[in-house]
Amino acid sequence: MSSKFEEKAGVYLLFSRLFQKAPNVSLLKEIAQKKLLTLAYHFFESTLPKEILLLEEPGCAEAAEEIAIEYTSLFVAPGNYYIPLYESFYCDTLTIDTSTADSPYFQPQGMPSGTKGFLYGFSARAVEKSYREGGLELDPKFHDLPDHIACELEFVGRLYEEGKIDLAEVFLRNHLGRWVFDFLNNVQKQCLSVFYQRVASSLNNFLTDECCIKFDQSSAAR
Template structure:
């Protein structure tokens, strides 16, 4: 899923096709966003670092559920454990890596996997019981940091996409006899 990949440390593919993809997604979702200009890989990586990793004031919008779900804002806490329990329910055992399992990129990739597998029951619980409980604060912090239009659009498109999924795909499935 593009959104999950776009929230990871940028690579050449995201830099090359990201602005176009965000524009198309925004249009498909009916969002009226400012233009998303092309951005070089180096600029994208610099902005990613400022927003999600480090800046003189600290990361503007840490991309981890545990930061938002735990009162003290520590990694590897409540949000992390929640995410891992959903992954395990799907039969995945996360491996240790450089990023905690509650990174927004992983969680969005998980949403895509749930859609592909038709696991709308688990998708509904994951969105309503976990991801949409913390993502709005991440998006608000991201937008407050005055990001490059790429990341502003990414925050808004992701928000619209997640809410549309919960509203239309998951709830529509319940209405079908």
């Protein structure tokens, strides 16, 4: 596997870690020292701009506690700022067929109605199948849903690590690419701190370039 694919795998695994749980001091220091968010933002550029806006704040490690509190507010605790991290929430529709409802008060509606915002729908089961087809299984210690953003990002990273480039492209097209940009836009709107705004901005730009390159090449090959 080329070093470029190894680096790309590292980007996916970094963002997987950042959305799996709040970053600790050690990770925040590494991000600041190595400029990991900035490098991910410009990953597909052959040369970095002469005047580059760094996405890392030098003192972000000292703000680890505040970042952890915001992580909980955004991704764990239900409330005004909560943002779901699951593909099913964004992509799946719960369909309720009321045509067989027996009510003396209302006429039954022949057309089914649907609504979004539910968890563990078709997408969750489909990504589980994709994981198995890619030769990976969820860690039994991971007590969350399979279509969690951290799982999907890690899966693509592991596929790149193992040189399964075609499977990574299929998963991006059929799963991660369908919803991740809506999720990241919500993060940028909802978060109050600079850190997760810049995490979302970096991943958004990285995946925009990744999807454009992959899908344009795929279309041209047909």
